[in-house]
Amino acid sequence: MSNIMVLDDVEDAGAMIKRILERKGHSVAVFTEEQDAIDYVKKQKADIAILDIKLKKMSGVEVLKQIRQARPEIEVLMLTGYPTLETAREAMSHGAREYLVKPIDKNELEEKIQVIVENRSSA
Amino acid sequence: MPDRCAESAAGQHPLTRGQQIRCQIKHTLENWFFKTCFPGLLIKKKYSAFQRLRHGDRSALELISGLEEIRQKSLVCDLEYIRHQSGLLDKEVRTLVESLIAFNPLKYALLRNYHRKYAFYADLCLMEDDPETGPPYVLGLDPELSEDLAGGKAAELSFLLGNNDFSVPPGLVITTRAFNLFLKKNRLLPVIRQQLSRLGPDSHDTIHNVSRIIQNRLMEAQTPNELKEQVTAGLHQKGLENTELALRSSAVGEDLQASFAGQFESRLGVSPDGIFQAYKEVAASKYSPHALYYRMSRGFTDSMTPMAVLIMPFIRAKTSGILYTAEHNSPDRASVHMVSGSGEKLAAGAKYQAASRFDKKRRELVQDSHDCPLEPDTLTTVFEIGEKLEELFGVPQDVEWIADGKDRIYILQSRPLRMSEPEKPCRQEDYPESSVLARGQWVSTGRASGKVHKLKDIKSISQIPQNAVLVTDELPPALTLALGRVAAVVAEKGSPACHFASVARESKTTAICSAPGAMSLQDNQIVSIDGDSGLVLDGALFDTRTGPPEPDQPDSPVMKKLSEALRFISPLSLQDPEADDFSIRSCKSLHDIVRYVHEAGVGEMFSLVGRRGLDSYMSKRLDSGIPLVMHVLDVHSGLISSGKSIKTVKMEHVKSRPMRQLFAGLASPAVQWDSSVLHYDWDAYSKSSASFVDVEKSTLFSSYAILDREYLHALLRFGYHFAVLDTVACPRPEHNYIHFSFKGGGGNQQQKFLRIELINLILEHFGFSVRTTADFLEAFFDRKSMEDTGVNLSRLGIVLGKTVLLDMRLETPQQVGSLAEEITEEVNGFFPV
Numbered sequence: 001m002s003n004i005m006v007l008d009d010v011e012d013a014g015a016m017i018k019r020i021l022e023r024k025g026h027s028v029a030v031f032t033e034e035q036d037a038i039d040y041v042k043k044q045k046a047d048i049a050i051l052d053i054k055l056k057k058m059s060g061v062e063v064l065k066q067i068r069q070a071r072p073e074i075e076v077l078m079l080t081g082y083p084t085l086e087t088a089r090e091a092m093s094h095g096a097r098e099y100l101v102k103p104i105d106k107n108e109l110e111e112k113i114q115v116i117v118e119n120r121s122s123a
Numbered sequence: 124m125p126d127r128c129a130e131s132a133a134g135q136h137p138l139t140r141g142q143q144i145r146c147q148i149k150h151t152l153e154n155w156f157f158k159t160c161f162p163g164l165l166i167k168k169k170y171s172a173f174q175r176l177r178h179g180d181r182s183a184l185e186l187i188s189g190l191e192e193i194r195q196k197s198l199v200c201d202l203e204y205i206r207h208q209s210g211l212l213d214k215e216v217r218t219l220v221e222s223l224i225a226f227n228p229l230k231y232a233l234l235r236n237y238h239r240k241y242a243f244y245a246d247l248c249l250m251e252d253d254p255e256t257g258p259p260y261v262l263g264l265d266p267e268l269s270e271d272l273a274g275g276k277a278a279e280l281s282f283l284l285g286n287n288d289f290s291v292p293p294g295l296v297i298t299t300r301a302f303n304l305f306l307k308k309n310r311l312l313p314v315i316r317q318q319l320s321r322l323g324p325d326s327h328d329t330i331h332n333v334s335r336i337i338q339n340r341l342m343e344a345q346t347p348n349e350l351k352e353q354v355t356a357g358l359h360q361k362g363l364e365n366t367e368l369a370l371r372s373s374a375v376g377e378d379l380q381a382s383f384a385g386q387f388e389s390r391l392g393v394s395p396d397g398i399f400q401a402y403k404e405v406a407a408s409k410y411s412p413h414a415l416y417y418r419m420s421r422g423f424t425d426s427m428t429p430m431a432v433l434i435m436p437f438i439r440a441k442t443s444g445i446l447y448t449a450e451h452n453s454p455d456r457a458s459v460h461m462v463s464g465s466g467e468k469l470a471a472g473a474k475y476q477a478a479s480r481f482d483k484k485r486r487e488l489v490q491d492s493h494d495c496p497l498e499p500d501t502l503t504t505v506f507e508i509g510e511k512l513e514e515l516f517g518v519p520q521d522v523e524w525i526a527d528g529k530d531r532i533y534i535l536q537s538r539p540l541r542m543s544e545p546e547k548p549c550r551q552e553d554y555p556e557s558s559v560l561a562r563g564q565w566v567s568t569g570r571a572s573g574k575v576h577k578l579k580d581i582k583s584i585s586q587i588p589q590n591a592v593l594v595t596d597e598l599p600p601a602l603t604l605a606l607g608r609v610a611a612v613v614a615e616k617g618s619p620a621c622h623f624a625s626v627a628r629e630s631k632t633t634a635i636c637s638a639p640g641a642m643s644l645q646d647n648q649i650v651s652i653d654g655d656s657g658l659v660l661d662g663a664l665f666d667t668r669t670g671p672p673e674p675d676q677p678d679s680p681v682m683k684k685l686s687e688a689l690r691f692i693s694p695l696s697l698q699d700p701e702a703d704d705f706s707i708r709s710c711k712s713l714h715d716i717v718r719y720v721h722e723a724g725v726g727e728m729f730s731l732v733g734r735r736g737l738d739s740y741m742s743k744r745l746d747s748g749i750p751l752v753m754h755v756l757d758v759h760s761g762l763i764s765s766g767k768s769i770k771t772v773k774m775e776h777v778k779s780r781p782m783r784q785l786f787a788g789l790a791s792p793a794v795q796w797d798s799s800v801l802h803y804d805w806d807a808y809s810k811s812s813a814s815f816v817d818v819e820k821s822t823l824f825s826s827y828a829i830l831d832r833e834y835l836h837a838l839l840r841f842g843y844h845f846a847v848l849d850t851v852a853c854p855r856p857e858h859n860y861i862h863f864s865f866k867g868g869g870g871n872q873q874q875k876f877l878r879i880e881l882i883n884l885i886l887e888h889f890g891f892s893v894r895t896t897a898d899f900l901e902a903f904f905d906r907k908s909m910e911d912t913g914v915n916l917s918r919l920g921i922v923l924g925k926t927v928l929l930d931m932r933l934e935t936p937q938q939v940g941s942l943a944e945e946i947t948e949e950v951n952g953f954f955p956v
Contacts, residue, residue, distance in 0.1 A: 003163060031460075072402065081236065081239075082239070083239070083240075083243040085243075085246055085247065085250055086248055088243075088250070089252070089253070091252065101239070101240040101243055101244065101709070102236065102240070103233070103236050104561065105711075
């Protein structure tokens with residue numbers, strides 16, 4: 001099972017993701033502050049990051065760049081309620097693996113995390 | 124109890140709690156005001172929203188079916204067309220969602236988020252990366268060149284350049300990045316994408332127009348300065364600045380993943396001054412009608428096949444030829460077709476002067492033409508080069524070469540030779556001599572029968588009937604456009620080594636060439652072609668194809684993208700409106716959203732008149748005498764006065780002309796509403812309705828009709844079948860129409876298609892124009908007299924009643940024709956033509 005970091009400026013959204021993924025046996029840490037999340041990843045504590053695109057101080061893509069720079073092997077799933085192809089293209093060009101659009105569907109979230117976990121183990 | 128706050132934060136709810144309360148109060152007050160003061164206005168307002176739903180629903184289902192059909196049949200179209208259709212679907216679904224939200228903003232606002240989500244996923248699947256426009260723009264031929272940068276032909280020639288066994292002219296390549304830069308600097312990409320979005324299935328007429336517009340724009344465009352500078356420097360470096368040049372196409376994918384044989388143009392004998400004009404001409408040939416069609420038929424996208432251009436010194440050819448390192452039916456033999464001078468006409472399927480063969484085991488020439496332009500030693504050298512190429516690449520090769528004035532052989536191109544296995548060993552002697560109409564040479568294997576269509580003009584390709592045997596003088600690459608609609612191709616001239624031959628073999632189309640007398644065949648004469656023995660035979664000896672050829676690219680890049688996108692467009696998981704999970708949160712695709720909106724729209728339309736004191740607008744239960752549970756809503760003079768005050772009306776209370784005419788068919792003795800129908804459709808209804816007293820719930824399960832004296836909108840449910848009928852029957856013919864649509868139903872996919880085909884055949888017989896896409900059918904009967912419209916409504920009623928359960932019984936296409944005749948005859952008995 002994986003260590004997953006969730007960064008969403010709304011605490012409740014992170015809490016909901018945490019509940020879903022912990023039921024699947026993953027270890028999940030939720031953050032609402034960008035810098036806290038980046039520091040957490042830099043300390044080698046996460047295999048997978050789930051990043052909301054809209055955050056308080058930075059954009060999710062900016063956080064993506066920073067954590068991929070510090071930990072190129074980390075897998076990232078972007079999360080957004082207002083998706084655009086431009087943002088998706090940018091996020092993927094910076095190494096985001098998956099894109100999840102709100103409203104969050106429990107099965108869809110589990111499925112996407114499962115795909116990432118399987119890719120990691122076969123890599 | 125779910126955590127509403129967390130759900131809202133995660134996008135499960137669209138509004139904050141405060142917004143929800145404010146919205147609820149506003150909606151309640153507005154509804155109360157209208158219901159109390161202006162009930163008629165409320166009806167009209169909601170009816171107008173309902174009409175928008177109805178139109179949007181039909182368009183959305185048609186778009187979904189269209190995309191499904193492209194995938195199921197691997198229809199030839201451009202990715203931009205698919206993206207365009209997906210965009211239209213997104214727009215239609217958005218309109219549907221907003222129309223439903225107009226009924227009740229609080230209740231349905233969440234649907235916006237689900238629509239946004241699945242529309243985005245579909246978009247994401249169809250998205251392509253932006254083309255790379257950074258350097259390098261010009262490269263020398265080098266064994267390390269990649270296909271991504273240099274295109275297929277240049278990459279392969281570069282590879283050969285590193286091998287001393289082969290002579291390849293030196294040269295430069297203007298890279299694919301340069302092509303992308305050229306498009307970007309001239310802002311051509313949006314124009315190209317917009318034009319390509321017009322290339323859907325069956326766009327044979329449009330493709331010429333699209334090609335002309337794009338090619339004109341390319342020819343008017345300016346070559347970027349940085350590209351000009353690098354080309355000039357590169358020519359100087361290679362010592363070619365004062366040399367006559369040859370510019371050849373080298374697109375990505377060309378020669379490697381697909382042959383693209385003859386699809387692009389070359390420019391020979393170009394002076395250094397004319398190089399950039401020639402560059403644009405070669406680049407623009409990527410968008411010729413046949414090149415566009417070929418690319419689409421192989422399932423590549425435009426941006427997957429950027430054009431690189433090779434620049435080489437122009438070598439004046441004494442002899443040109445095409446060498447196959449293996450022969451059809453005889454892998455131990457190689458063959459070569461040759462002409463004196465330039466080989467353009469040979470490759471273009473117009474002529475060849477001589478052919479020779481080489482036995483690879485005995486290492487000797489086995490047949491030498493009398494007018495062979497090469498000495499035997501040189502000819503042997505050509506075959507030996509072919510052997511080395513075959514050994515190097517590991518598969519038989521199709522090699523274009525030239526010999527200069529000193530008989531030095533240069534390789535211009537070497538690509539895998541594509542040949543399919545013959546159907547079975549065969550000889551010309553297998554057929555009686557009397558049946559042979561013409562003898563030719565194999566071009567592409569297979570056997571087919573069909574009616575002759577002689578091609579008079581290359582521009583009239585779109586007029587070739589489906590499954591014709593195309594008879595032509597030569598085999599130019601432009602014939603590529605005819606592939607997919609012809610059963611076979613026969614040419615009086617041409618050679619088996621021309622470019623079109625490669626393309627015909629790739630598309631698995633039977634073809635023969637060099638068949639003297641072929642042009643004397645008569646139009647519509649039925650003939651059979653045996654590609655393997657090169658014969659044109661009298662009569663229909665083989666199975667005639669009944670549709671387009673089997674798709675040979677079901678897993679092409681475009682089809683893979685479409686399949687991915689359809690995961691968010693097509694699946695219908697919301698089936699039963701009575702089920703607990705028939706909800707916004709259970710929507711998993713755009714199709715689910717369309718389905719949800721339709722059901723919820725019907726529910727809203729009926730619920731608004733089923734409560735509190737709106738008796739004059741209340742929906743009624745119709746006791747029609749047939750086992751169809753139906754509610755009717757009279758919006759204007761659809762019922763007689765005495766029917767307006769009672770809860771259950773009978774047909775004698777119905778004044779709506781089209782409704783009466785429909786039921787004249789549905790309730791006619793031609794339709795046997797037997798107990799099995801009752802059991803299948805209505806037992807379930809009775810059980811479910813027993814537990815509901817709520818009008819809204821029960822109408823959700825039943826059929827409904829909105830009535831006017833001259834208008835009817837009906838949703839008819841027969842178990843899992845849904846038919847929508849929208850019609851006007853009035854004294855003015857120009858206002859009259861019947862629009863009927865049907866989708867879905869029980870049974871497997873094959874049974875659904877058969878049922879659609881059955882209804883199609885019957886309705887066409889009665890003058891409807893019918894369109895079908897996958898399992899969606901639409902029928903139109905417009906601008907006819909009130910009497911004719913009425914009679915066809917009655918006929919439609921019979922057809923509907925009789926075909927309700929047929930998909931469970933229809934097993935084979937043969938059943939469809941005979942059943943259609945049977946039903947048509949019976950309908951005629953009641954409502955004669």
